[in-house]
Amino acid sequence: MLDMELFKDPAIANRLSKQIKESVPHSLRLMEVCGTHTVAIFRSGIRSLLPEEITLLSGPGCPVCVTAIEDVDRAIKLAGQSDVILTTFGDMMRVPGSTSSLYEEKARGREIRIVYSPMDCLKIARENPEKKVIFFATGFETTSPSVAATTLESRTLGLKNFYIFSVHKLVPPAISALLSSEDVRLDGLILPGHVSTIIGIKPYEFIASQYSVPSVISGFEPIDILQAIYMLVLQIKNKEPKIGLQYKRVVCPDGNQKAAGLINTVFKPADAKWRGIGVIPQSGLKLRDEFSFMDAEKIFDADVPQSKEPSGCSCGEVLRGVKIPTDCPLFAKACTPENPIGACMVSTEGSCAAYYKYGVSFPL
Numbered sequence: 001m002l003d004m005e006l007f008k009d010p011a012i013a014n015r016l017s018k019q020i021k022e023s024v025p026h027s028l029r030l031m032e033v034c035g036t037h038t039v040a041i042f043r044s045g046i047r048s049l050l051p052e053e054i055t056l057l058s059g060p061g062c063p064v065c066v067t068a069i070e071d072v073d074r075a076i077k078l079a080g081q082s083d084v085i086l087t088t089f090g091d092m093m094r095v096p097g098s099t100s101s102l103y104e105e106k107a108r109g110r111e112i113r114i115v116y117s118p119m120d121c122l123k124i125a126r127e128n129p130e131k132k133v134i135f136f137a138t139g140f141e142t143t144s145p146s147v148a149a150t151t152l153e154s155r156t157l158g159l160k161n162f163y164i165f166s167v168h169k170l171v172p173p174a175i176s177a178l179l180s181s182e183d184v185r186l187d188g189l190i191l192p193g194h195v196s197t198i199i200g201i202k203p204y205e206f207i208a209s210q211y212s213v214p215s216v217i218s219g220f221e222p223i224d225i226l227q228a229i230y231m232l233v234l235q236i237k238n239k240e241p242k243i244g245l246q247y248k249r250v251v252c253p254d255g256n257q258k259a260a261g262l263i264n265t266v267f268k269p270a271d272a273k274w275r276g277i278g279v280i281p282q283s284g285l286k287l288r289d290e291f292s293f294m295d296a297e298k299i300f301d302a303d304v305p306q307s308k309e310p311s312g313c314s315c316g317e318v319l320r321g322v323k324i325p326t327d328c329p330l331f332a333k334a335c336t337p338e339n340p341i342g343a344c345m346v347s348t349e350g351s352c353a354a355y356y357k358y359g360v361s362f363p364l
């Protein structure tokens, strides 16, 4: 059995910190793509163990943060239709839409329920046969297999009142869009451990072959992240970009074929809009045609007028690593976790919320 305490061991952390400092060849901009890494880095004080040459930037890997404002507006519109119960994960409730949030709509009397698993929606649908239960499905490759399994289970059960509003996102196309942006400059990527558990290594191969950018799939403990950074530094120093795998104890190079198979059975890739970034080709998941009878976008009117990003919010630039949260003029002034203006301040995995919570100095 693995001794997980070793992954928090200060002596190992200090040794890795020293190795990173001795090996860093020049100033480096490294992006942790995943919001869970952003929080783990702050929580464990990893920044204080890195040389000043290394700048860590947060990426577009917080599912709440990247859900387009239009999609929040559409979820609100769906929740407002007669006999609808809208269900979603709790962290979507406070994400601002153009003029409201699901939380505010619930306070106004809309039937909106938080679920901890998509399967909970099937119970709600069975207990409320006179209602139409719509699941607002957000998240990356980590979440979509459970939504796919729920979709299949609903079909098996013959439920006639359960629907999916899928705004699921895919990580590799977002990385591709980032790396091809002219204003984004990155020397290396810390790739998300849990998404990689599902998709494996192959979908990332373009990062090295097309963009010559080093990358490492990392776990979430302090030693995981420091080791991943050290592996990145060595790739950069030796000019050998490849897809490194630090998180070997969890990620198989081929991923989880069963989970990936579930995704492919139920969903097909589609263009998707990312908050503050825009449309990224083939970066989303929509239900396949054989599941149209459960597709909320096809059954209900989910059209909304032009959605509006909050004025002055820099979430788009923050999610692309062009700005850090403290560059946003609203940070810690008009925008706080109690009164979030952009989605990056809502989620616990949002970089603005992490900067706020973990004591980055900012003027109040």
Ligand code: SF4
Residues within 6 Å of the ligand: 312, 313, 314, 315, 318, 325, 328, 329, 330, 331, 332, 335, 336, 340, 341, 342, 343, 344, 345, 346, 352
């Ligand atoms: S501080 Fe608030 S307004 Fe500024 S980028 Fe972050 S979430 Fe958006």
